[in-house]
Amino acid sequence: MTLTLHGYWRSGTSYRTRIALNLKGLEYAQVTHDLRKGEQKNAAYTALAPQGLVPALEIGNGVVLPQSVAILEWLEDTHPEPPLLPRDANERAIARAMCATIGSDVHPLNNLRILKYLKNELGQEQAAVDAWARHWIAEGFAALDTMIAAHGAGYAYGATPSLVDCYLVPQVYSAERFGSTLSAYPNLMAAYEKAAAHPAIAAAHPDKQPDAD
């Protein structure tokens, strides 16, 4: 099976997906779509991924999986080792809830398309747009810091890398770009530092991708 990841170096959800692929030890080709130029809306790509968003993972036989949340679950379903979710159903639910704290409540608000709408359609200044991003990051990170204190053990959930790290590391990268004050989240930042140093996670960093500026 040949895997091809359609993404963009600086996209948080592409970064999230690269981390999971790397943690599973999978080889994959990368096709880039420059979000700044709107390339993800080109017809050749929307034929594969109708929503015109990155990432999408081609898994062979013409099957294309959009949506990073679904791709990460698919990786866990089809490549169970090493596991990125706990075995116990209740623990798995907590880990997935920690993922969703970023995946549902922070990242969707800070996408490039959202920030563009705030500037262009709603006429907001850059400072207000950055404050918007920092606001939702602060709300989510405060909750996640508490959850990492309760459930982390080196990594954000437990003592080994998990899907939570796949969500956390790109969101901290994004928060740094927006100028968030991260010292308020000591448990979260300790887990981030631990995860970011993992070779498979470090290799997924935007600056290390072939399409980086």
Add this chain to the structure above:
Amino acid sequence: MTLTLHGYWRSGTSYRTRIALNLKGLEYAQVTHDLRKGEQKNAAYTALAPQGLVPALEIGNGVVLPQSVAILEWLEDTHPEPPLLPRDANERAIARAMCATIGSDVHPLNNLRILKYLKNELGQEQAAVDAWARHWIAEGFAALDTMIAAHGAGYAYGATPSLVDCYLVPQVYSAERFGSTLSAYPNLMAAYEKAAAHPAIAAAHPDKQPDAD
């Protein structure tokens, strides 16, 4: 096991969770937190759910699961019948991607807390706030209409209710409140009508909840 759902009648994610609980045939108690009054930020509730968001599901022994995405997966893990996701991993990924089209790309942008921020912090008029909501609904529904045409068979995914219906039905309810033009999505609306008529789904409607206005 006694299940207690912390929610709010008009919250889309609470509605989503009620549908899944009903489809699984589970009994549950409901505790309401009036989002208009900010009751979800009361200390008694944030002690259970640190993020101060609804829904959260108390599952016994002091375990509280926040985040509807995680709750729905937990229901599928612990109460596999009737299945709400396909058995095949690739099909399951497509169904989850359809869920995420709403769960990640539409609903997070149209939450009450987001709309309040647009009005209060960014000084937007009600008309601009409603247009914002309709914009993201239109983007997501256009993609989902295509996916339902490809993967639906009466219901949004296949011939039986699935997690996709859990996401779809509350989002259409919300779209109607924002004045979206829904005739542009014939496949999506046919699936919605079919699902909304299902007794377990109909029973989850906001107007039928004990805390409804």
